[in-house]
Amino acid sequence: MDFGLNEQQEMMQKLARDFLTSEYTDKVLKAMVKDEKGYTPELWKKMTGMNLMGLSIPEEYGGVGDFLDLIIVLEEMGRVCFLGPYFATLVLGVPIILEAGNDEQKRKYLTGIAEGKITITLAVTESMVKYEADEIRSNAVSQGGYYILNGTKMFVPDALAADYIICAAITNGIQESQAGITLFVVDINTPGITVKPLQTIAGDKQYEVVFNNVKTSAKDILGSVNGGWLHIGKVLQRANIGRCAEMVGMAQQALKLTLDYAKERIAFGHPIGAFQSIQHRCADMLVDVDGARFATYQAAWKINQGMEASKEVAIAKAFVSQACRRVMNSAHQIHGAIGFTEDHILHYYTKRTRAYEFSFGGIDYHLERLAKLHR
Amino acid sequence: MDFAFSPEEEAFRNEVAAFLEKEVPLEYREKRLTFFDMSAQHDWIQVHRRMAGKMGEKGWLSIHWPREYSGQGVSPFYRLILREELARYHSPGYDSIGCGIVAPALLLKGNDAQKKRHLPGIASGKVMWCETLSEPNHGSDLAAIEVFAREEADCFIVNGQKIWTTNGHFADWNALIARTDREASPNYRGLTFFLLDMKTPGITVNPVVNIAGHHEFNEVFFEDVSIPKENIVGDLNKGWYVVMSLLDYERTTDTVYAIAATYLSDLAEYARENDLLNPVVERRFAELEAECEIAHLLHYRVTWMQSKGMVPNYESAMSKMYSFELHQRISEFGMEVAGPFSQLTADSDKAPMFGRIPSCYLRSFGYSLEQGTSEIDRDVIAQRGLGLPRLR
Numbered sequence: 001m002d003f004g005l006n007e008q009q010e011m012m013q014k015l016a017r018d019f020l021t022s023e024y025t026d027k028v029l030k031a032m033v034k035d036e037k038g039y040t041p042e043l044w045k046k047m048t049g050m051n052l053m054g055l056s057i058p059e060e061y062g063g064v065g066d067f068l069d070l071i072i073v074l075e076e077m078g079r080v081c082f083l084g085p086y087f088a089t090l091v092l093g094v095p096i097i098l099e100a101g102n103d104e105q106k107r108k109y110l111t112g113i114a115e116g117k118i119t120i121t122l123a124v125t126e127s128m129v130k131y132e133a134d135e136i137r138s139n140a141v142s143q144g145g146y147y148i149l150n151g152t153k154m155f156v157p158d159a160l161a162a163d164y165i166i167c168a169a170i171t172n173g174i175q176e177s178q179a180g181i182t183l184f185v186v187d188i189n190t191p192g193i194t195v196k197p198l199q200t201i202a203g204d205k206q207y208e209v210v211f212n213n214v215k216t217s218a219k220d221i222l223g224s225v226n227g228g229w230l231h232i233g234k235v236l237q238r239a240n241i242g243r244c245a246e247m248v249g250m251a252q253q254a255l256k257l258t259l260d261y262a263k264e265r266i267a268f269g270h271p272i273g274a275f276q277s278i279q280h281r282c283a284d285m286l287v288d289v290d291g292a293r294f295a296t297y298q299a300a301w302k303i304n305q306g307m308e309a310s311k312e313v314a315i316a317k318a319f320v321s322q323a324c325r326r327v328m329n330s331a332h333q334i335h336g337a338i339g340f341t342e343d344h345i346l347h348y349y350t351k352r353t354r355a356y357e358f359s360f361g362g363i364d365y366h367l368e369r370l371a372k373l374h375r
Numbered sequence: 376m377d378f379a380f381s382p383e384e385e386a387f388r389n390e391v392a393a394f395l396e397k398e399v400p401l402e403y404r405e406k407r408l409t410f411f412d413m414s415a416q417h418d419w420i421q422v423h424r425r426m427a428g429k430m431g432e433k434g435w436l437s438i439h440w441p442r443e444y445s446g447q448g449v450s451p452f453y454r455l456i457l458r459e460e461l462a463r464y465h466s467p468g469y470d471s472i473g474c475g476i477v478a479p480a481l482l483l484k485g486n487d488a489q490k491k492r493h494l495p496g497i498a499s500g501k502v503m504w505c506e507t508l509s510e511p512n513h514g515s516d517l518a519a520i521e522v523f524a525r526e527e528a529d530c531f532i533v534n535g536q537k538i539w540t541t542n543g544h545f546a547d548w549n550a551l552i553a554r555t556d557r558e559a560s561p562n563y564r565g566l567t568f569f570l571l572d573m574k575t576p577g578i579t580v581n582p583v584v585n586i587a588g589h590h591e592f593n594e595v596f597f598e599d600v601s602i603p604k605e606n607i608v609g610d611l612n613k614g615w616y617v618v619m620s621l622l623d624y625e626r627t628t629d630t631v632y633a634i635a636a637t638y639l640s641d642l643a644e645y646a647r648e649n650d651l652l653n654p655v656v657e658r659r660f661a662e663l664e665a666e667c668e669i670a671h672l673l674h675y676r677v678t679w680m681q682s683k684g685m686v687p688n689y690e691s692a693m694s695k696m697y698s699f700e701l702h703q704r705i706s707e708f709g710m711e712v713a714g715p716f717s718q719l720t721a722d723s724d725k726a727p728m729f730g731r732i733p734s735c736y737l738r739s740f741g742y743s744l745e746q747g748t749s750e751i752d753r754d755v756i757a758q759r760g761l762g763l764p765r766l767r
Contacts, residue, residue, distance in 0.1 A: 001452060002377035003679045009376070068376060259761055274766040276750070279757035286756055287673075287693055294672035295665075298378045315665040322662075367661040374643065374660075 003294065005072070012055075012069045016076035019050060024080040026345045032083045033203035033348065037161040039084030047086070048116030057094055061110035067238070067304040071245045071296070078249020081348050083204060085119040085158035091242035092157070092235060093120030096166055100183060100223030100231045109164070109185070120185075121162040122239075123153035123209050124232055131236060131361050133229045134176040138211060140169040140184065142218075147171070149184060149192075149214040155359070159195045159207035162188055167211065172226050183228035186216050202351035237303060237313045239360045244296040244320040247356050250349045251292060251324050254331040255285045257346060261335055272334070281330045288323035295319050311373055318366040324353040380452065388456045391435070395464035398429060403465045405729075407641050409634050412734040413467055415589045420545055424500075426468025430457075431500030436474050440482065444490055445498045450682040455630065455674075462633040472542060473497045473504035475628035477550050480621040484568075484609045493548070493570065505546035505573070507537035507595055508618065514539075515751050517552075518563035518615065522597065524553040531555070531569070531607075533577075533600040539745075543580045543593035546573050550621070551602075552614050559612065568614035570606040577601075587737035626695035626746060627677050627687060632670035635702040638735060639663055642705070645728055646712050656712065663705055670698045689760025696752035699742035706739035 005013065023043060032038050047053060055070040057063025070090060077086065090113070097109045097120075112118030128135040138151020149169055159165060165188050172180030188195070192214035198206045223231055259282065262273030272278050299312035328350040332339045339346045357363065380388070400422055403413065413419055430436050438453045440446025447453075461469055469475070478497045481490055496502030513519045522535030533553055543549075549571040559565025571578075577600040582590045609617045643660050646652050652660075673694040677687045710717040713727045721730030743749040757763045 001380060001675055001679050001682075003676045004683075005376065259763070262763065270766060271764055273757075273763040276754070276766075279761075279763050280750070280753040282761055282763060283693075283753035283756035286689075286760055287697055290676075290690075290693065291669040291673060291697070294676060295669060297376055298668075298672060301376045301378045312668075314661075315668045318662070319665045319669055364658070367658050367665070370661040370664060371657040 003297075008065070009069060009072050012065065013072045013076060015050065016052070016073045017079070019046075020076055020080045020082065024082060029081050029083070029345070029348060035083075036197075037084075038158070038205040039086075039161055043084070044116055052086075053090070053116045054114035055090060057110050057114050058098070061106060062114035063110065068300055071241065071300045074242050074245040075249040075252075075293075075296075078246035078251075079253045081250060081253075081352055082246075085121065085161040085205075087242055087246070088121040088158040088162060089113055089119045091238055092122035093164075093166065095235050095238055096122070096183065096222060096231050097185070099234065100228075101185075105185070105222065118164065119158070119162045120164045120166065121156055121158050122235070123156045123159075123165055123167045124236075125154055126152060127154055129154060129358075131365065133178040133181055133232075136168055136170055136181060137175065138167065138169040139173070140171050140182060140216070142171070145218050147184065147216050147218060147221075149186070149211045149216055151211050153209045153211075155198065156207045156209045157359070158205045159188065159209050160197065160205060164188060165193070165209065166222065167209075168228055168232055169211075178229040180226050181228040181232070182225050183222040183231060184216050184220050185222050186214065186220060190214055190216065200355060202348070202355040204352060204355050206355070236360055237299075237309055240313050240317045240366075241296060241299050241303060243356045243359050244292070244316050245300070247320050247324050247353050248289065248293045248296050250353050251285075251289050251320075251327040254327055254346065254349050255282070255289055258282065258285065258331045258334050261338075265336075278334055281334060285327045285330050288327050292316075292320040292323040311370065314366040314370040314373075317361065318363050318370065321353075321357040321363045321366075324357065328353055380456070384450075384452055384456060387453055388460060391457055391460040392464070394429075394433075395460055395466055398426060399464045399466040403467070406465070407637075407728065407731060408465050409638060409731075409735065410462065410467075410471075411634070411738045412587065412589065412731065413465070414591045415587075415734070419467060423467040423470075424503075426466055427470060427500030427503075429500075430468055431498060434498070436469070436500050437478070437494070437498035440478070440494070440498070444482065444494045451678050452682060454628065455678050458628070458630040459633040462630055462637050465637075468500070470497070470500070470503050470542075471629060472506055472546075472550070473502065473548075476506060476621050476624050477504045477548075479624040479628070480550070480617055481608065483620050484617045486608075488605065489570065489608060496547075502547045503542060503545050504548050504550060505540050505543045506550040506621075507540050507543070508552050509537065509539045511536060511538050511594075515748055517618065518561070518566070520552065520554060520566065522551075522553045523557070524555050524567060524569065524602065526555065527601075530601045530603050531567075533569075533571075533597040533602060536594060536596050538583065538592075538594045540580070540593045540595045541591055543573075543595050544582065544590070549573050549595075552618050555614075556612050563615040565612055566614040566618070567611050568608045568617040569602050570608060571600070571602055575600050575602070585738070586740060587734055589734075589738065622747065623687065623691055626691040626752075627674075627681065629695070629698070629746075630674070631695075631698035631702055631742075632667060632674050635670065635698060635705050636664075636667040638702070638709070639667060639705050641728065641731075642709050642712055649713075649727075651712060651714075659708060659711075663701070663708060666701050666704070670694070670701050673697050689756045692747070692752040692755040693760070695746060696743075696749050696756075699745075700749060703739040703742045706735040710736050 054063035140147040171182040192212045194210040196208045295316040299316040302309035524531040551569045555567040556565030577598040579596040719726035
């Protein structure tokens with residue numbers, strides 16, 4: 001058993017932390033939340049220069065490192081409440097293409113991603129937001145060498161910043177089954193695709209994506225026809241743990257902001273951090289942050305080892321979500337009224353953790369999955 | 376990063392499990408007694424001594440100690456595995472004070488003669504220990520204790536009263552902290568740590584029964600009790616430092632998370648068999664299961680630090696507090712699972728799980744008090760872990 005980071009992970013962590021601390025200031029974050037796409041090509045270029053775009057992509061496609069390295073970087077991105085299509089491209093797009101794509105697709109997309117030239121996102125869930133195969137209504141009908149794609153996808157991350165979108169659709173005509181779902185990777189500018197921004201509390205970039213008679217080539221199928229859900233199931237595990245890593249970083253940062261404040265704010269002649277009522281809240285915040293981090297690392301390690309991780313993923317997402325709620329509540333309480341103002345940075349973290357809690361299944365969803373393992 | 380046990384560790388776990396499968400009395404396994412309620416069992420001390428002796432013969436009680444003191448020099452994960460299996464098999468036999476606290480304190484702060492004299496007895500499972508720290512008027516504020524040890528030519532003479540002495544009615548030896556300087560400022564600089572033979576004349580042990588009806592702890596009176604000077608651990612008036620290292624260990628060697636997880640899965644089995652599951656109950660089970668995993672991880676982190684030669688600081692207070700409070704939540708939830716039947720005691724033939732539900736529940740009120748209250752743990756986490764200032 002080893003709870004420590006290895007040399008490469010420590011290096012990745014320092015690299016990402018130093019870079020993001022200097023480049024992704026509170027001012028940048030506030031601007032990005034207002035920005036239409038939530039990222040700038042300049043920043044993307046710098047990140048590519050640091051090899052961040054190649055994380056978890058095999059070396060033969062110009063990549064570097066593994067899923068754990070990516071998790072370490074995502075945690076650092078959480079600390080600064082990072083926005084942009086990094087998560088969608090690396091955590092959602094890469095594993096599906098790597099696993100389901102043919103040689104040509106892998107070369108095109110993975111090399112393009114590692115070079116910082118391609119961004120990608122994934123459209124799975126629909127109006128029921130169940131992240132289950134039986135909710136999929138989008139369908140693709142074969143016509144010659146083409147498929148005609150119709151349907152509406154909800155809560156698609158970073159669709160406006162993405163060059164390509166992977167879409168899960170029914171191809172055997174039968175709803176409510178895993179056995180008839182196929183994955184298509186489509187240029188987001190294909191006629192018939194409409195990307196509508198969803199106005200959310202966090203201002204993170206989530207979209208409704210409508211496919212209206214979108215003509216896509218059979219060559220754009222990822223993996224086998226009717227064999228798509230297998231890959232979705234696996235990528236949902238990575239997606240949840242990726243979100244967990246970001247949330248751990250956010251909780252850690254909320255704790256840091258809170259400690260800084262508690263040490264400098266004077267009341268009744270003492271820093272408020274000297275009062276037990278404040279100290280005990282802070283102690284509980286640290287329990288949540290440490291617990292959340294190890295639950296995330298454990299699941300990430302299992303995924304990285306290629307081991308079965310359903311239980312660990314469910315535990316991590318359910319616990320991290322609950323831990324973040326508690327941490328953010330205490331952070332606000334200890335900050336007092338100043339943390340209740342729009343100018344203060346704290347609410348960006350509070351809102352984003354709530355958004356990510358919903359992302360790829362909330363607390364109930366994961367507790368239900370955990371309960372199912374015992375049935 | 377590595378979240379798996381090594382093949383050698385897994386092999387040790389299997390060996391322990393096979394041993395316990397054979398040796399733990401059926402009654403203990405049927406009733407699924409836990410560390411916390413098995414002391415109410417009529418034959419507990421006999422079974423404890425028998426199991427301790429057998430594990431001592433195998434060298435398991437001292438397995439992670441250095442080789443020169445009858446250990447095998449393996450990582451503390453072996454101790455953790457042993458205790459996890461004991462929890463899983465509902466077995467007594469691990470003297471959590473002798474093996475868990477006194478031995479590590481001696482290894483750290485004892486002199487050579489003390490190690491040679493006392494470690495073999497603990498390793499063999501034949502000598503049982505208690506510790507006398509708290510007093511009726513001083514619990515969390517341990518530095519203020521009053522029991523006084525007066526220095527004579529060749530010994531110290533102890534007078535006063537201690538309380539909450541677990542296993543005091545069984546123990547052969549006692550780890551005692553007493554005041555040796557009443558003028559010391561700050562007061563913790565006037566404390567000395569002694570090893571005391573419980574057969575010494577002048578010691579009276581009276582039972583104190585807890586709200587679950589169990590007799591686990593005692594009050595202990597000292598009336599002109601003589602302790603030879605060579606039984607001081609550390610130095611005169613330096614006992615505080617021994618106590619602090621001892622408390623750090625006390626917070627790290629228990630496997631309450633494993634006891635809690637075992638109880639939770641027993642409760643789930645009971646609920647399944649009696650058709651008591653519904654979506655609300657199942658959700659609560661899942662939530663507590665997730666928290667059990669967190670408790671495991673927080674404890675494994677501490678053991679990992681020890682295995683690397685790091686000294687756990689706030690991490691052990693966190694692990695201890697989280698496990699104990701979690702067990703408390705599970706015990707409280709147990710009282711919901713079986714509805715009104717939950718209140719039936721072991722004396723009722725209609726009691727679910729041999730009356731274990733109320734026994735666990737009532738015993739659990741102590742979890743946030745023993746080994747330092749949860750409030751003290753949070754102080755430690757906030758001040759040592761987060762660097763928040765102390766109020767002066």
